[in-house]
Amino acid sequence: MTELYRNPNENAEEYAPAEPITQETPSPLDIDRDWLVGVLVRLLQTPSPTGRTDAVMQFVGDMFTRLGVPFTLTRRGALVAELPGEPSPADTAERAIVVHADTIGCMVQRLKPNGRLELTPIGTHSARFAAGARVKLFVDGPDRVYTGTVLPLMASGHRYNDAVDSQPGDWEHVELRIDEPAENIEDLRRLGVQVGDFVALVATPEVTDSGYIVSRHLDGKAGVAAALAVAKAITENGIVLPHKTNIMVTISEEVGHGASHGLVDSVAELVSLDNAVVAPEQESIEDGVTLLMADLHGPYDYHLTRRLHSLAHSGDIPCVRDVFRHYRSDAAAAIEAGAGTRAALLGFGVDGSHGWERTTIASVEAVARLVTMWLRTKLTFAKWDASPEGELEGFPSALQPAPVERWTRLAPDEHPAGQDD
Numbered sequence: 462m463t464e465l466y467r468n469p470n471e472n473a474e475e476y477a478p479a480e481p482i483t484q485e486t487p488s489p490l491d492i493d494r495d496w497l498v499g500v501l502v503r504l505l506q507t508p509s510p511t512g513r514t515d516a517v518m519q520f521v522g523d524m525f526t527r528l529g530v531p532f533t534l535t536r537r538g539a540l541v542a543e544l545p546g547e548p549s550p551a552d553t554a555e556r557a558i559v560v561h562a563d564t565i566g567c568m569v570q571r572l573k574p575n576g577r578l579e580l581t582p583i584g585t586h587s588a589r590f591a592a593g594a595r596v597k598l599f600v601d602g603p604d605r606v607y608t609g610t611v612l613p614l615m616a617s618g619h620r621y622n623d624a625v626d627s628q629p630g631d632w633e634h635v636e637l638r639i640d641e642p643a644e645n646i647e648d649l650r651r652l653g654v655q656v657g658d659f660v661a662l663v664a665t666p667e668v669t670d671s672g673y674i675v676s677r678h679l680d681g682k683a684g685v686a687a688a689l690a691v692a693k694a695i696t697e698n699g700i701v702l703p704h705k706t707n708i709m710v711t712i713s714e715e716v717g718h719g720a721s722h723g724l725v726d727s728v729a730e731l732v733s734l735d736n737a738v739v740a741p742e743q744e745s746i747e748d749g750v751t752l753l754m755a756d757l758h759g760p761y762d763y764h765l766t767r768r769l770h771s772l773a774h775s776g777d778i779p780c781v782r783d784v785f786r787h788y789r790s791d792a793a794a795a796i797e798a799g800a801g802t803r804a805a806l807l808g809f810g811v812d813g814s815h816g817w818e819r820t821t822i823a824s825v826e827a828v829a830r831l832v833t834m835w836l837r838t839k840l841t842f843a844k845w846d847a848s849p850e851g852e853l854e855g856f857p858s859a860l861q862p863a864p865v866e867r868w869t870r871l872a873p874d875e876h877p878a879g880q881d882d
């Protein structure tokens with residue numbers, strides 16, 4: 462047994478908890494590391510800029526099929542897999558793990574008279590990190606894919622000398638050079654290139670002996686790999702969870718829609734797995750779990766965040782709290798779309814996010830292990846959270862006390878209206 466988290470107001474009789482706040486704490490399940498890394502590398506090697514994600518979803522679906530986990534796809538192509546929960550007629554509350562398989566990328570904005578392509582970013586990311594990238598350009602039709610390189614407009618050191626260093630690094634100062642003979646717009650048209658074609662930045666994943674994974678697009682895909690590893694651990698151990706759990710793989714997180722569709726109403730707790738921001742003046746760690754307390758969309762659920770932190774502590778999983786200023790997630794999209802669920806986010810540490818990204822196997826594994834603990838507990842408030850609404854007497858307000866502010870009655874001559882009330 463463990464405390465879910467410490468009640469800061471445990472002496473206040475008037476706020477006696479409406480239900481016990483302790484329950485059995487399971488230990489983390491072992492995660493198949495080699496499998497996790499293998500799946501992650503395959504995900505990274507499958508291009509999936511937001512808006513062109515069908516191939517990666519085919520792979521994700523194939524992985525769930527191999528694990529024997531049933532799933533459905535939405536019309537738009539997001540996937541919802543289902544880990545069974547204990548049958549309970551009185552309690553139909555479900556859980557959701559949400560991850561995203563789409564990544565940042567680019568689209569052809571304009572065919573240029575010099576035979577190169579102007580790009581616009583898909584998702585928010587800097588051209589500074591795109592410059593130099595090898596890419597794949599997808600023209601319409603399944604058979605043709607061109608390779609190329611994103612270049613600064615002044616790309617030749619022998620031609621421009623020091624001016625190379627002083628040119629701006631924004632999207633208006635880069636262009637795509639494809640590896641085909643193209644000197645003008647006509648050449649590009651002959652190759653089938655059109656405005657609106659998708660461009661994927663090649664990820665080039667590397668797994669080092671020291672335990673790092675260095676690749677573009679860890680943002681998103683390491684979360685998908687963690688979720689798949691959780692599904693593998695749960696199914697191979699023959700575990701029936703206390704609550705049916707949906708694993709939702711979304712396809713448009715990088716442009717903000719994320720989990721805005723496809724989530725069932727009965728989800729009471731949602732945890733998104735996504736990148737944590739390893740950067741100066743952030744708390745995020747690269748070798749453990751980062752628990753997000755708030756981001757651009759606001760604070761995450763008070764009780765669920767603290768519950769997850771407490772579980773990490775019980776399971777000896779390194780876990781820190783952090784707040785991200787320039788960050789949104791699938792959880793935000795779900796909440797904004799009206800989901801009546803508690804929501805939290807567990808992050809694997811990513812250094813250089815949306816740029817030259819790096820994480821550790823240990824961090825992705827730690828996130829997966831913590832999720833295996835959480836899924837095997839009952840809801841944060843087993844009774845209160847079981848239904849979408851309830852009476853005040855059952856509302857677990859004891860864990861969030863707020864001392865009442867002091868006030869002083871104004872004297873009559875100080876009253877703004879000049880008279881006593």
Ligand SMILES: [Zn+2]
Nearest residue numbers: 680681715815
């Ligand atoms: Zn992102």
